Amino acid sequence: MKKLTKHKVAFILTLISILVLFGGVGYFVLSISKLSNVENNLRLIGSIVLGIISLLLFILSIRFLNKFKKIKLSIVIILMLLIGGVGIFAAYNVDKVYGALSKVSDTSGYTTYSSSLVTLKDNEAESIKDIGDSELGILNDTTSYEGNIIPEEVIKEQKLNNKTKEYDSYIAMIDALRDGEINYIFLPTNYTVMFGSMEGYEDIADETKVLLTQTKKVKNEKEESDSTNTKAITEPFTVLLMGVDSDAEGIANGSFNGDSLMVITFNPKTLSTTILSIPRDSYVPIACFSGQRKNKITHAAWKGETCMMNTIENFLDIKIDYYVKINFTGVVQLVDTLGGVEIDVPYNLCEQNSKRQWGSNTIYIEKGLQTLNGEQALAYARNRHPNPGKCSSKWTNYTSNDFIRGEHQQEVVTALLNKFKDVKDLDTVYKLLDTISNNMVTNMSTDQILSLYNVFKDIASKSTGMDDMADVLGIQRLKLNGYDARIYDYGGTNLSLYNYVLYDDSVKAVSDAMKENLGLKKTKVVKSFSFDINTPYEKEVIGADITGTRSLVQLPSFVGETVSYVRSYCSQHGISVTVKGGNGYVLSQSVPSGANVEDVKSITITAGGNTSSSSSSSSSNNNTTSDTTTDDGEDDDISNTVPGTPGSGGEPSTPVTPSGPEESDENKTPDTTE
Structure with a gap:
């Protein structure tokens, strides 16, 4: 009887062990089968070996029992x-990684829009x-x-049953709310970020x-055929990296501010990379605006990532294969999880924290090579002008602009890559995955993300003994050159805004460099070059020094001009004219000066004055500028430049070309998000 009891115990233990073995091995094999394009041969061989071992152990257990x-x-x-337990543990971790990725x-092809009653x-x-029967403001x-x-x-x-009142723009609605003309309006939920700067x-x-x-x-109207494919990423591709500002942690698909835009081309065959930071104020055709009206490129983000991708594709003449959108809050967590990033800071600076707070929350960074924490790294990447109104002279004695900020962002990205390659412990991997999954989104499929494993493996094998990933990837920096212009945003915000107008030749040079790296254009071979042994070699930044014709034509002030002159000018530019009043000199015009003539299809002028342009120049601007004009407070040539002068065909006058974009109207004040 005692012997039988012992056999029963052995039988139960054997049965449990068999279930654990096959359950664990089966779970593990099922889990690793999801890892498409990751060590395919190793996964296959490993699964077969585990199957054979499990079968042998099963046979032996029955025989010995x-x-x-x-x-x-x-x-x-x-x-x-042991094997079953290890299989369960390994499968759990594989599933955790796969779930985070x-x-x-986000390959659903949908965009989430959010609107709030304010x-x-x-x-x-x-x-x-509680709103009663009050009118509600909406867009027309x-x-x-x-x-x-x-x-x-x-x-x-x-x-x-409330009536609605339609407005031409969100700004017009906000102004009406402030002025008491209406008590309730509908705005994008992210309105504080969109307009707070x-x-x-x-x-x-x-x-x-x-x-x-x-x-x-909402289902996206344009679905790219390869945006949901699952092939391995073995061909050259293009990625748009977008830094997103948000009031809270996490990330959504709706409207956002495109404050940081970086286009990266990567050739996995040659491990060569080009990287371009696009100034947020770049004046380009916005793909989703009516008639592709030109505007600051950052405003394309208000319509979502699809609009931003299409806009960049159009003006750079390249295809954006993928986008990666990351919340600024996520950058802070990412850097902290990696233990900081090493940056050689060129000067002392101060900046608001990740929540756009100053005062006791101000971030101070001293000059020199150092390891920056998350808040410091974000401040370094966002800073683009001194903040004398917020910090003492110790922290504001430097010059910066959007291009320098772009260079800083590239430094942070490279520093992050250097830290990523050294991650080895599982706990850090889990923290990284948790941060990434909550603060990042991409249109790559999970299988495509996994395909990057082979690229990283190749990079790791070639980076042995090399500390800087920039050297491993052969990064070629690109830069868009242009000039400053204050343009009245006619048909948009109806504000006079600072813009950075790009030179066509600079855009073409940048586009060609990207196409060469993508294998779409034959690479130009430089057979000879000159150098000075006493001068340190600096790698060329393609597009940086290229200028060309200034194509922007802005509407001039017609006040003080004759009706016949206005008709002649508008006829040359395809603008229809309606005249009110008499046939004397122009008193006012319906479209303010400074608007891009491409946006103006018709204009109404009021005439009848007896003052010519020569004697009314002092009052011209007061009668023709927009009702609301933003001013960045900078004492520069462009803010005082008359956009077009009678008799010159409306060509813009020639301001001094800056070394980089001036401070944007939307980011003038130090206590706003950049």
């Missing part, structure tokens, strides 16, 4: 439990139920999800509150 060879059976049981991957903070209303653009479509759905779903709207977050927020998931 029948013969009740206690010691041998115990050894087999221990082996089965799947969370980062009112002034001192309004007694606390929810949509029926294609805008956040400004028109979602608001109309809210009105219908909430069964509201514009001069005059810095305190919008403190002035307003949200009564209701509603989201809508």
Whole structure:
């Protein structure tokens, strides 16, 4: 009886061990089968070997159980439990990694838009139920999800009988709210970030509150055929890296500010890389704006990543294969998880923290080679001008611009790559995955992300003994050159904004360099070059010094000009003219001076004055500029330049070409997000 009891115990232990073995091995094999394009042969061989070992252990366990060879059976049981346990542990970790990567991957082809009902903070209303029969402000653009479509759905779903009042722009709505013309308006949920960096709207977050927020998931109109394929990334590709500013942690697909735009081309065959930082104020055709109206490229982000990708594709004449969008808050966590990044800071500086706070939260960074923590690295990457109004002279004695900021961002990216290659412990990997999954999103499929494993493996093998990833990847820096212009945003925000107008030849040089790295254009071979042994070699920055014809034509002030002159000028530029009043000199014009003539299809002028242009020059600007004009406070030539002068065909006058873009109107004040 006692012997039988012992056999029963052995039988139960053997059965449990067999279940653990096959369960663990099966779970592991199933998990690694998801790792498409990662060590395919090794995974196949490993699965076969594990299967054979499991089968042998199963046969031996049955044989030893029948013969009740206690010691041998115990050894087999221990082996089965060990292999099964290790399989379960390994499979769990594989699934955890795969799940994090799947969370980062967004190949659904949908964009999530979010709209909020906003009112002034001192309004007694606390929810949509408290608004009574007040008018609701919406955009008159029926294609805008956040400004028109979602608001109309809210009105219908909430069964509201309120009348709506339509506006041409969000800025017009905000101004009407501030002026008391309307009490409730619909804005993109991210409005505090979108508009809080514009001069005059810095305190919008403190002035307003949200009564209701509603989201809508929309299928993208343009679906690229390869955006959801699962092939391995073995061919040259292009990635758009977008730094996103947000009030909270996490990341969404809706409107955002494209404050950091970096286009990277990578050739996995040659391990060569080009990297371009696009100034946020670059004046380019926006793909999703009506008629592809030109504007700051950062405003393309208001329509989502698809609009941004299409915009960059159009003006650079290259295809953007993938995008990676990362929240600035995620950068802080990423750097801290890696233990900081090593940066040689060129000067003392101060900057707001990741939550756009100054005062006791100000970030100070001293000059010199050092390891920056997350907040410091973000401040270094975002800083583009001194902040004398916020910090003492010790921290503001330097010159910077959007190009220098772009260089800093590239330094941080390279420093991060240097730290990534040294990560070895599992705990750090999990922390990185957690940070990335919550603060990053890409249109790469999970399988495509996994395909990068082979690229990183190749890079790691060739980086042995090399500390700087920039040397391993053969990074070629690119730079877009242009000139400053203050342009009235006619049909958009209706503000006079600073823009950086790109030279066509510089854009072409940058585009050609990208195409060469992608294998789309034959590489030019330089057979000879000159150098000075006493001068340190500096690698060429393609596109940096290229200029050309200034193609921008801005509408001049017609005040004081004759009606016949206005008709002649507008005829040359395809603009229809409506005249009110008499036939004397122009008194006012419906479209302010400074607008791009490409955007102006018609103009109404009021005439009848008896003052010529020569005697009214002092009042010309006062009568023709926009009702709302932003000024960056800089004492530079462009702010005082008349965009077009009568008799010159409307060509812009020639301001001094700066070394880089001037401070944007939308980022003038130190306490705003850059």
